[in-house]
Amino acid sequence: MVRTRPLKVALLGCGVVGSQVARLMTTHAHDLAARIGAPVELAGVAVRRPARDRDGVDEALVTTDAAGLVSRGDIDVVVELIGGIEPARTLIQAAFESGASVVxxxxxxxAQDGPALHAAAEKHGADLYFEAAVAGAIPLLRPLRESLAGDKVNRVLGIVNGTTNFVLDRMESTGAGYGEALAEATALGYAEADPTADVEGFDAAAKAAILAGIAFHSRVRLDDVHREGITEVTAADIAGARKLGCTVKLLAVCERAEDGRSVTARVHPAMIPLSHPLAGVREAYNAVFVEAEAAGQLMFYGPGAGGAPTASAVLGDLVAACRNRVTGGLGPGESAYAQLPVSPMGEVVTRYHVSLDVVDRPGVLAQCATVFADHGVSIETVRQTSSGKEDGGAQVVVVTHRATDAALGATVEALRRLDTVHGVASTMRVEGDQGTGSR
Known part of the structure; x- marks a missing residue:
C-alpha cells in the first residue's frame, strides 16, 4: 500500500547528471512510488545559474539558495551532484543536521572526508548513499558492501576512469600517440577541457580510496593512494606490451597484504595479459575485477560515466534512502572495524617490465643482470635486440618476477649509473598472470 504523503527531495546541481535525475523522477514517478511505498516529490533544485534553460524542470523549483533549501526541515533526502569539496561538504553537513538523508x-x-560524513549521518540518524561515486551505472559498491559482507575480499583491480581507458584503447588500436588520442577523446566529449583529474590519475585515485575502504573495512583516504597518470605512456610502451601478449590499462589496484595485516591502494598504468578479463574493456567503459575468498573471481562491467547511466545509480540510492524513510530504518553505515593500516608504495609487490637502451657489446647483458640480482629482483625473461639507432646500440627488455616497488626503484637507479646503459626507456608494472586474474 502506498501512503499519500510525498517524500520531498532536494536536488543540488542540475547539470548533465542532475538534469537526468530530475527527468527520471518525473517520467518514472508512478514506478518509484510503488517501489518506495510513497510518492516522491522534487521540492527544489539548487543551481548557480538560474537563467539557464532546464527542459523538464519547473522554474518555480529553481533556486540559488542551496543552504536554505537543504535546511528547510521538510526535506527527506538531499541529492548532491555539484561535486568538489566546498560548498558540497557544508551543504551535506547541513542536510544531516536538518534530519535529511543524503545521496x-x-x-x-x-575520499577526503568520508569518515566525517559517515559520523555525521550516524549522529543525526540519517543515511549516506554514494553508489554513483564509483563506476557510474555499474552496481559495484552495494555488492561490495552488502552482497559480499559475509566474505573476505582480498583484491579489487579495476578500470575506473573512462577517459584514460579511451585514450589507451585508441593508442593500442590505431597506433596514435598520447596527444592525438587525447585530442580525439576531447572532441568526442570523453575528456574535459582540462583533463588533468583524469589523465593524472586523481579521479581514479579517489575511487580507489572508496573501494579499498569498503572492501577491507578500513579507512583509506585519498592521500593513502599512490597515484600515477598516463601522460608518460608512449607508443613504445604499447608496442612492448603487445610483444608480451599484453595491453596497457590505467588500473586502480586495492589489495590485502599476503600476511593480512595491511592493505595497499594504488593507481598507475600497467600491462595486463590479453587473456585477463580486463584486457577486453574498450573505449570509455569501466570494469572492476574482485577476488574474494569464498566467492572467487567476480567482474562488474558497464558504462562508468554519462548523464543517464550515472543518474540510474543515483536513483537506485534515492529509492533505498526513501524506503528507509517509509519503514523507519537505516541502511548500512561505515564499516571500518578492521582498521588495517595502509602500507607505503615501496612495500607493494608485483612484476615489472623494464626497457633499457644499452651499448651493444659483449658482457652488457650480464652486467645488467648482476644489478638486478644485487637488489634482490629476480628476472623472469630477458630479450636483447638492436636498437636500430645510428649509434649502433641495443635495447634490453627485462620482465621480472614479483619484487617490491622499493627494490625495483633501487635497481633502476643503479642501472642508470652504469656507463653501458644509455638510459632507462620505460618502467611499467605487470599485473595479473597469463590466463588468470591472480597476482
Missing part, C-alpha cells in the same frame, strides 16, 4: 556522487569529497 551523493561526490568521489573527491568521500
Amino acid at each position: 551523493t556522487a561526490n568521489k573527491a569529497l568521500l
Whole structure:
C-alpha cells in the first residue's frame, strides 16, 4: 500500500547528471512510488545559474539558495551532484543536521572526508548513499558492501576512469600517440577541457580510496593512494606490451597484504595479459575485477560515466534512502572495524617490465643482470635486440618476477649509473598472470 504523503527531495546541481535525475523522477514517478511505498516529490533544485534553460524542470523549483533549501526541515533526502569539496561538504553537513538523508556522487569529497560524513549521518540518524561515486551505472559498491559482507575480499583491480581507458584503447588500436588520442577523446566529449583529474590519475585515485575502504573495512583516504597518470605512456610502451601478449590499462589496484595485516591502494598504468578479463574493456567503459575468498573471481562491467547511466545509480540510492524513510530504518553505515593500516608504495609487490637502451657489446647483458640480482629482483625473461639507432646500440627488455616497488626503484637507479646503459626507456608494472586474474 502506498501512503499519500510525498517524500520531498532536494536536488543540488542540475547539470548533465542532475538534469537526468530530475527527468527520471518525473517520467518514472508512478514506478518509484510503488517501489518506495510513497510518492516522491522534487521540492527544489539548487543551481548557480538560474537563467539557464532546464527542459523538464519547473522554474518555480529553481533556486540559488542551496543552504536554505537543504535546511528547510521538510526535506527527506538531499541529492548532491555539484561535486568538489566546498560548498558540497557544508551543504551535506547541513542536510544531516536538518534530519535529511543524503545521496551523493561526490568521489573527491568521500575520499577526503568520508569518515566525517559517515559520523555525521550516524549522529543525526540519517543515511549516506554514494553508489554513483564509483563506476557510474555499474552496481559495484552495494555488492561490495552488502552482497559480499559475509566474505573476505582480498583484491579489487579495476578500470575506473573512462577517459584514460579511451585514450589507451585508441593508442593500442590505431597506433596514435598520447596527444592525438587525447585530442580525439576531447572532441568526442570523453575528456574535459582540462583533463588533468583524469589523465593524472586523481579521479581514479579517489575511487580507489572508496573501494579499498569498503572492501577491507578500513579507512583509506585519498592521500593513502599512490597515484600515477598516463601522460608518460608512449607508443613504445604499447608496442612492448603487445610483444608480451599484453595491453596497457590505467588500473586502480586495492589489495590485502599476503600476511593480512595491511592493505595497499594504488593507481598507475600497467600491462595486463590479453587473456585477463580486463584486457577486453574498450573505449570509455569501466570494469572492476574482485577476488574474494569464498566467492572467487567476480567482474562488474558497464558504462562508468554519462548523464543517464550515472543518474540510474543515483536513483537506485534515492529509492533505498526513501524506503528507509517509509519503514523507519537505516541502511548500512561505515564499516571500518578492521582498521588495517595502509602500507607505503615501496612495500607493494608485483612484476615489472623494464626497457633499457644499452651499448651493444659483449658482457652488457650480464652486467645488467648482476644489478638486478644485487637488489634482490629476480628476472623472469630477458630479450636483447638492436636498437636500430645510428649509434649502433641495443635495447634490453627485462620482465621480472614479483619484487617490491622499493627494490625495483633501487635497481633502476643503479642501472642508470652504469656507463653501458644509455638510459632507462620505460618502467611499467605487470599485473595479473597469463590466463588468470591472480597476482
